[in-house]
Amino acid sequence: MKQVQQGVRSAAEPPAQMNRVLGLPALVLFGMVYMVPLTIFSTYGIVTEITGGRLPVAYAITLVAMLFTARSYGLMSQAFPVGGSAYVYTQRSFGSNIGFMAGWALLLDYLFLPMINYLLLGIYLNEFFPAIPPWAFMLAGMVLVTVLNIVGIVSVARTNIVIIGFQFLFIILFVGFSIAYLRGQATVDLFAPLRGSGEAGGFASLAAGAAILCLSFLGFDSITTFAEEARNPKRDLPRAILLTTLICGFLFVALAYLSHLVYPSHEFANADSASIDVVFTAGGQFLSIFFTAGFICGAMGSALVSQASVSRILYSMGRDGVLPRRVFGYLHPRFKTPTFVIIIVSLISLTALFASLEMVSAMISFGALVAFSAVNLAVIKYFFLAHRQRGMAATVNYLVLPLIGLALTIWLWTSLSALSLVIGLAWIGLGLVYLAYVTGGFKRKAPMLDLAD
Numbered sequence: 001m002k003q004v005q006q007g008v009r010s011a012a013e014p015p016a017q018m019n020r021v022l023g024l025p026a027l028v029l030f031g032m033v034y035m036v037p038l039t040i041f042s043t044y045g046i047v048t049e050i051t052g053g054r055l056p057v058a059y060a061i062t063l064v065a066m067l068f069t070a071r072s073y074g075l076m077s078q079a080f081p082v083g084g085s086a087y088v089y090t091q092r093s094f095g096s097n098i099g100f101m102a103g104w105a106l107l108l109d110y111l112f113l114p115m116i117n118y119l120l121l122g123i124y125l126n127e128f129f130p131a132i133p134p135w136a137f138m139l140a141g142m143v144l145v146t147v148l149n150i151v152g153i154v155s156v157a158r159t160n161i162v163i164i165g166f167q168f169l170f171i172i173l174f175v176g177f178s179i180a181y182l183r184g185q186a187t188v189d190l191f192a193p194l195r196g197s198g199e200a201g202g203f204a205s206l207a208a209g210a211a212i213l214c215l216s217f218l219g220f221d222s223i224t225t226f227a228e229e230a231r232n233p234k235r236d237l238p239r240a241i242l243l244t245t246l247i248c249g250f251l252f253v254a255l256a257y258l259s260h261l262v263y264p265s266h267e268f269a270n271a272d273s274a275s276i277d278v279v280f281t282a283g284g285q286f287l288s289i290f291f292t293a294g295f296i297c298g299a300m301g302s303a304l305v306s307q308a309s310v311s312r313i314l315y316s317m318g319r320d321g322v323l324p325r326r327v328f329g330y331l332h333p334r335f336k337t338p339t340f341v342i343i344i345v346s347l348i349s350l351t352a353l354f355a356s357l358e359m360v361s362a363m364i365s366f367g368a369l370v371a372f373s374a375v376n377l378a379v380i381k382y383f384f385l386a387h388r389q390r391g392m393a394a395t396v397n398y399l400v401l402p403l404i405g406l407a408l409t410i411w412l413w414t415s416l417s418a419l420s421l422v423i424g425l426a427w428i429g430l431g432l433v434y435l436a437y438v439t440g441g442f443k444r445k446a447p448m449l450d451l452a453d
Helices: 024-035 044-051 055-079 086-094 096-128 134-151 153-183 203-217 219-224 233-262 275-320 339-354 357-386 392-414 418-438
Strands: none
Touching (some): 024 153, 024 233, 024 275, 044 055, 044 203, 044 233, 044 275, 044 357, 055 086, 055 203, 055 219, 055 233, 086 096, 086 275, 096 134, 096 275, 096 418, 134 275, 134 339, 153 233, 153 275, 203 357, 203 392, 219 233, 219 275, 219 357, 233 275, 275 339, 357 418
């Protein structure tokens, strides 16, 4: 297929199109499944230890920060209702080279997110079946997720309905058992989850915990990657982004608060699976088994959607010619899914067999926060500077609010651990090297997506 200047295709060779089958409820469902309503239990022990028992406060801080950025994503999704997320938004606002680097940073969290779900799958199933090694469960999950994603987006959407329903059933049971348990206690300190244990006081520990919790809010970002499969992307994408962020954000804060009331201790035998201690305290063995089943469903659902999302970002970059088009820009003729990319993402996910939960969590947050910063800047560049929307309301919408979102994401970004910053910056450096190769030492621009397609 002939490539012309800036990667624009010949009109005689229209690109393959994805199926537009997703409405607003399906998009919100995708976002919620990606975020996983039970995700507070993924890093419950880790962040509880970091914040000194103030997990609900850390979640509230993260929610406020993410609302500003979610709004920026909504604005850019209206301007550019195509797949590619931060990659496309930054590309069209600042040019192809900077757009490539934003997409490269975004790839970090999207590539790591399937890994964290496979890690959790192995950790929690091994707790109940210690005779079977965690890697066996992880491999089985990878195979199932890959097959479902290749078959098509409709199969994933239908699976999501079952997964999200099972998780909400657990949440209802958990709330009921927790309230019954607390009623049986002589005293309950309602302010303990907000005050903490005092072991890790100050605002710095809250910021460090909030930075890690950014991975819980990646659902609104994943929604934008399905723009080319949404029936009405300009209308539904911004609504789905804000709805998903608000619904899941309030749910995270509430569940974290209730969990700390039930289990006020902040010492765990295993911080990675600390949530089992909380659930067992609230409802005994029955609720623990139900929780494990629901959590596994959530991990599988998030793996499904995260693999689908990163596959579509890589497909966008392959369709542009930034990555080899024959592999990354390929759509299966029958299923209309980027089959080769899905398989490649699965192979990369195999590195989860050798990674730790804390490291993967931090790396996901690093990539997300860099991409979030880029999208906030893209709103300012595209609306306020390029299109000169300068009235009072426009100044607030396209300058003040995105600047607040940018400041908050940079603050969270700098609150990550030193190790995650080193690895993340190394990833950025690798992206610069590849960009230099693609552009012949920055002598020409990286290929760009023809939005007329």
